[in-house]
Each structure stands twice: as structure tokens, then as C-alpha cells.
Amino acid sequence: MLFIILMITSLYFAFNLILIAVWREMMAKHQVSAHATDTKLTVIIPVRNEEKYILQLLKNLNEQSYPADNFEVIVANDGSTDSTESIVLNYQEEAKYSLKILNLLNDASTSPKKRAIQKSIEISSGELLITTDGDCSVSPNWLMSIQQLYKNNDAKLISSPVTFTEKDSLWNTIQIIEFASLIGSGACAMYLKKPNMCNGANLAYTREVFEEVNGFAGNENVASGDDEFLMHKIAKKYPDKVFFNPVFDAIVRTASQENLTHFYQQRRRWASKWKHYDNWQVSALAVFIFLANLSVLVAYCMLDNYFGKGILLLKFSAEFYFLYSIIKFLGYQSKAKYIPIVQLIYPFYVVFFGLLAQGKGYRWKGRRLE
Template sequence: MLFIILIITSFYFIFNLLLIAVWKELKVKHKVFPSDKDTKLTVIIPVRNEERNILQLLQDLNQQSYPAENFEVIVANDGSTDNTENIVLAFQEEAKYSLKILNLLNDASTSPKKRAIQKSIEISSGELLITTDGDCSVSPNWLMSIQQLYKSKHAKLISSPVTFTETNTFWNTIQIIEFASLIGSGACAMYLQKPNMCNAANLAYTREVFEEVNGFAGNENVASGDDEFLMHKIAQKYPEKVFFNPDFEAIVRTESQEDLAHFYQQRRRWASKWKHYDNWQVTALAIFIFLANLSVLAAYCLINGYFGIGILFLKFSAEFFFLYAVIKFLGYKNKVVYIPIVQVIYPFYVVFFGLLAQGKGYRWKGRRLE
């Protein structure tokens, strides 16, 4: 058993060294050559009860450096019971861009977000489709960054970075660091043409490729995964045309979860799609990460011995420097001192939600979903 723990942890150490090298390379090799700003963009924002947040995003879109005449915004109002619809309608007069609201009935759809995106695409006119969420904020160069990468690389899909808005609380800091590990590792996998994760809060893909892979067909009955299932389908056909956008201007900031109960439901929602992946490489990586963190829990029991200390050193050392690089890129260098705390907690989190993913159902946006 001890030998197995050592082997798994050693591989995890090497894995993180690889992530560090790849992260540096993708940052260095990210070159976008200035191109025309003539691509018609469609920004799709699925929302449900976002009266507290939607106005900020609409105002951010009003400040875009990308020509307003070359992008449209569709807010897919998914059965909101608050004042979301009225806020969007009131902003239409102020919007410099074409702003549409698509009201969807609050029905019993098994995948309401996929439905909202699909219906939005049906009434859209953009060549490049960009999705985000109603509780997000974006920089003035957000659309420009995505469009210029699209033009320079002839991309089929672009995944751009997402992080949490800073609130200067310990709970918020933990979530920023934890989520940075997902963003960083997902970026590296994409650079190696082995994409395993992305986030619909900052995702772009062409209308042409969406139609070519038949959109969300094949996983309509899975509530989550409007981003990753689609990415896998596109990457299977065009592995060299799926890109991560390592541009600070492209970062989308979203709200962290306000408490442990909401965090639990969000992570359970994310974990619910793991068992539906049909890519053995993604599944194998998920199992490896699970076992690496399970090995750390075993090492905690051996902390008084040299073996336990050695295991923890292997797990945390290279991982720390990878997290440092990603968090620095996200603009949160002041959070680095909290990385060791998250590293100690993280194995419990991974094992807990890895086991929880085998269960069914979660609550999200006032709905019970599978």
C-alpha cells in the first residue's frame, strides 16, 4: 500500500511539473496578429433570477472597444420570477449594441441552460457565438480579445479564463485559488490538444461548427455540460482548432458562492457530468486526480513519519508553483500566501465530490435537476 501511494504521488509531482512547463509555453507562444474587426458576434446570456447582477454585465458590454454595430446580445430569460426581464427591457434604449430578450417558459426541461442557448442561437445572426452568465463582469477589451484570436488562428472554439470577483473574505479567497487550479489545468490540456474542461461563462465557438457537430445532441438529458460536452465534440473533429485564450483582458469575473450550501450544490452540479464522459482519456485523468488526493489523505494518517512528510512534499511542492503562476496571471498575486491552506483542504474536497458524483440530483436556481 505504501509503495502504491508513493508511486501515485510521484506521478502527480511529475504531472504538475508538466503543467508548469506547458503553462509557461502557452503564455509565451500566445501571439495574436492584429486583424479586421469585422466579425459579427453574438453574445448569449442565459439568465434566471439575475436582477442583482444583469445590469452590470449589460453596462460592461456598452463599454466594449469592439464596434457596437458588429455584435448583438441575446438575454435568454429562463423563467425568471424576479425583475430581470424589466431591467433588460429598460436598458434597451441605453444599449449601443443590438440587445434582444428571449423569454422562455418555465417548463420541466431536463437541461434548461442548453435549451436557452439553443433557442438563442436560432434567433441569432452572429458568425461567432460567445456565451457568458448573468452574474459576470467583463473588461472593455473582452470581445476584442476573443475576436482577434478567432481571426488569427481560424479557431473553431475558444475557451477564455474565468475567475471569481474579489470580496476580500477568506471563503472567497479559498474559492479563487481552488478554481484557479481548474482553469490552469484545463488551459494546459487544451494547449496539448487534449481538452478536458472549459466554462460556459467564457466560451466562444462558431455557428458553423455548432451546426456541424449537431450542437447539444447526444446529451440533452444531462442538465449540466452545455460547455464541456460540446467542446469534446468539436475537439474530436478539430483538435488543432480548439484554443485557450491566455489574455488578461479576456478574463470574465463571476460571483463566488456565498456560503457552503450554495458551493455544495454548484460543485455537485459540476460533478454530475463526470460519469457521462465518453472520452477515456478525460475519465482516466479524473481517476488519477482522485487517487492522488486520496493518497494524500492516507499520508495525513502517516504525518508523524518521514514517509508521510515526503508524500505531502511531493504533492504540494510542484502544485504550489503551478497555482502561483495561474493566480498571478488572474491578477490575484496577493492570494498566494493562502495557497498552502487550500492545498491542505483540497484533497478532502476532491475525494468527497468524487464520491458524490456517483449520486443523482442537485438543486440549482430554484430547480431540482438530474
């Protein structure tokens, strides 16, 4: 038993060393030549009850350095019961870009977000489709950074970084650091041409490839996964045309979860798609991460001897440096002192949600979904 724990932890240590090396290489080698801003873009924003945030995002889009006459914005209003619709309609005159609102019926769709994106694509005109969420904020060069990477690489899909908007609270800081690990590891996997995760809050893909892989067909009955299932389909057909965008201007910032209840429902929603992956490599990696963190929980019970302390040191050392590299890129270098706190509680989180993923159902945006 002890030998197995040591072996798993040693592999996890080596895994993090590889991530560090890949991240450094990706950041050092990233270069994008200047290209004409002649690509028609469509920004798709699925929303449900986002009156608190949607106006800020629309204003951010009004400040884009990308030509306003060369991108359109479609807000897919998925049965909002607040003032989201009126806010969007009132902003149409002020918007420099073409702003459309697509009102969807509040029906019992199994996957409302996929439906919202699909319906938006049907009325869009862009060559490159970019999705984000209604509670996000973006920099003035957001669209430019994505379009230039697209032109430079003839990309089929581009995943750009996502983080949480900074607040003066430990709970917010913990979420920022925890989520940074997902963004960093997903970016490294894409650089190695083995993509395993992305985030629909900052995702771009061509209309042509969306139609070529038949969009969301094959996982319509899974509420979550509008981003990763599509990425896996595209990567299977074009393994060299899936890219991560390692540019600070490309970062999308979104609201962190206000409390544990909302955090639980969000992470349960994310975990619900794990068992539907048909890529054995992605599934194997998920199992490996689960076992590595389970080993830490065992080590916690052995802190009275050198073996338990050695296991924790082995896991936390390389992991700390990798997390530091990501949060530094995200502009949150001052939060590095909180990384050990996240490292201590993260194993409980991984094991808990790893087991929870075997269950069914969660609540999101006022709906009960499977």
C-alpha cells in the same frame, strides 16, 4: 500499499511539473496579429433570477472596444421570477448594441441552460457565438480579445479564463485559488491539443461548427455540461482548432458562492456530468486526480513518520508553483500566501465530490435537476 501511494504521488508531482512547463511555454509563445473587426458576434446570456448582477454585465458590454454595430446580445430569460426581465427591457434604449430578450417558459426541461442557448442561437445572426452568465463582469477588450484570436487561428472553439470577483473574505479567496487550478489545467490541456474542460461563462464557438456537430444532441438529458460536452465533440472533429485565450483582458469575473450550501450545490452540479464523459482520457485523468488526493488523506494519517511528510511535500511543492502561476495571471498574486490552506483542504474536497458524483440530482436556481 505504501509503494502504490508513493508511485501515485510521484506521478502527480511529475504531472504538475509538466503543467508548469506547458503554462510557461503557452504564455511565452502567445501572439496574435491585428485583424479587421469585421466578424459578426452574438453574445448569449442565459439567465434565471439575475436582477442583482445583469445590469452590470449589460453596462460592461456597452463599454466594449469592439464595434457596437458588429455584435448583438441575446438575454435568454429562463423563467425568472424577479425583475431580471424589466431590467433588460429598460436598458434596451441605452444599449449601443442590439439587445434582445428571449423569454422562455418556466417548464420542466431536463437541461434548461442548453435549451436557453439553443433557442438563442436559433434567433441569432452572429458568425461567432459567445456565451457568458448573467452574474459575470467583463473588461472593455473582452470581445476584441476573443475575435482577434478567432481570426488569427481560424478557431472553431475558444475557451477564455474565468475567475471569481474579489471580496474581502477568506471564503472568497479559497474559491479563487481552488478554481484557478481548474482554469490552469484546462488551459494546458488545450495547448497540448488534449482538451478536457472549459467553462460556459466564457466560451466561444462558430455557428458553423455548432451546426456541424449537431449542437447539444447526444447529451440533452444531462442538465450540466453545455460547455464541455460540446467542446469534446468539436475537439474530436477539429483537434487543432480548439484554443485557450491566455490574455488578461479576456478574463470573465463571476460571483463566488456565498456559503457552503450554495457551493455544495454548484460543485455537485459540475460533478454530475463526470460519469457521462465518453472520452477515456478525460475519465482516466479524473480518476488519477482522485487517487492522488486520496493518497494525501492517507498521508495525513502518517504524519508521525518521514514517509507521510515526504508524500505531502512531494505533492504540495510543484502544485504550489503551478497554482501561483495561475493566480498571478488572474491578477491575484497577493493571495499566494493562502495557497497552502487550499492545498490542505483540497484533498477532502476532491474525494468528497468524486464520490458524490456517483449520486443523482441537485438543486440549482430554485429547480431540482438530474
